[in-house]
Amino acid sequence: MQFLTVPEELAGQRIDNFLQARLKGVPRSRIYRILRKGEVRVNKGRVKAEYRIKGGDQVRVPPIRVSEESAPAVAGDQLRRTLEAAILYDKGGLLVVNKPAGLAVHGGSGVRLGLIEALRQMYPDSPFMELVHRLDRDTSGAILVARKRSVLLHVQAELRAGKLGKSYLALAAGKWPRGCKLVEAPLKKNTLKSGERMVVVDGEGKPSTTRFQVAERFNGATLVAAEPVTGRTHQIRVHAQFVGCPLAGDAKYTPDEVNGEFRGLGLKRLFLHSAEVGCTLPSGERVQVKAPLPSELELVLDNLRKS
Incomplete structure (x- = not known):
């Protein structure tokens, strides 16, 4: 039996999420079951999964066995x-x-x-x-x-208010259309018969907007800066495909023959990099952080410049 005291900084979190983070490898369905049966007690009382914990709450957790298969992996x-x-x-x-x-x-x-x-x-x-x-x-x-x-x-x-700054660098196949700085195309998730999940432009999908800016042009490719206004799954990748310039190295949305050409330039992965993020802290302090482009992607750009 475990007895856990909730720290003040976790106040407001749901009890199911609190337990999930501490019972490593235990399926969420099992956590819901022990809550439903009343095996978990907060301040000696039963609570539902949606209960929001408070600083100082005493949480009693029953002993739970975790199989080797579901035990969490350890970071090497x-x-x-x-x-x-x-x-x-x-x-x-x-x-x-x-x-x-x-x-x-x-x-x-x-x-x-x-x-x-x-x-x-x-x-x-x-x-x-x-x-x-x-x-x-x-x-x-x-x-x-x-x-x-x-x-x-x-x-x-x-993030929900659209105030979070996020800028990506992406290498698009082909010549990016001149004047194409804003792509507004609704996106919808689809599951293929194989079970693979794909995102497509569909009038019944969710409104989606991405800003694009050409950073550098090459023979057969364009380096673009992309700023997603909305945050849909695979948004930048599908919007680039939509304008006829799918991203280099994208195994899901770019033709194999196109990716083969970029492999010849040394590209071994999707060329999409979160280059900069910006937000404010609760104190009002502004945080702006840049992430340098990985060396393996810089090498591809160098090879394009030489060609």
Whole structure:
């Protein structure tokens, strides 16, 4: 039996989310079951999953066995060193990480360990650690992580209000249309018969807007800066495809023969990088952080300039 005291900085969080972060490897369905049966007690009383905890609450948690298959993966030394070197900002309850490509932001769907799980292991004394927003697994660059609940709520409110600054660098195949600086095309999620999830431009989809600015033109490619006004899944990738310039290295939305040409230039991944993020802290302080373009992407640009 565990007895946990809720720290003040977690006040306002739902009890199911509080338990999920502490019962590593326990399925959410199991957490709902022990709450429903009253096996979890807060201040000696039963609570529902939507109960919002308060600072100082005493939470009794029953013993729960976790199978080896569902036990959480442990971040290895190499991943820890990589992430330690990738910390761009850590102040005022906000963490900005230069996420490497290939690392999912959180576990699930066959991924046992993501960025947020690794960070929680690296900061065991930090009672709160949550993603402010997400990046696709194959996208690199700056991502915001809150170390205080007050920061999470404040910055996410900015995100919903469209005040959060996010700028990406992307390499688009072909010649970007001149004058194309704003793409407004509704996006809809589709699941193929194979089970693969795709996003398409569809009149019944959600309104979606991306600003684009040409940064550099090459023979057969264009480097663009992209600022998503809305935050839909795969938004930049699908909007680039919509104007006829799909992103280099995109296995989902770009033809294989096009990607083959970029592989010849040394590209081994999706060329999409979160280059800059900006927000304010609850104190009113403005935070603006840039993430340098990875060396493997710089190499591709150098090869394009030579060609």
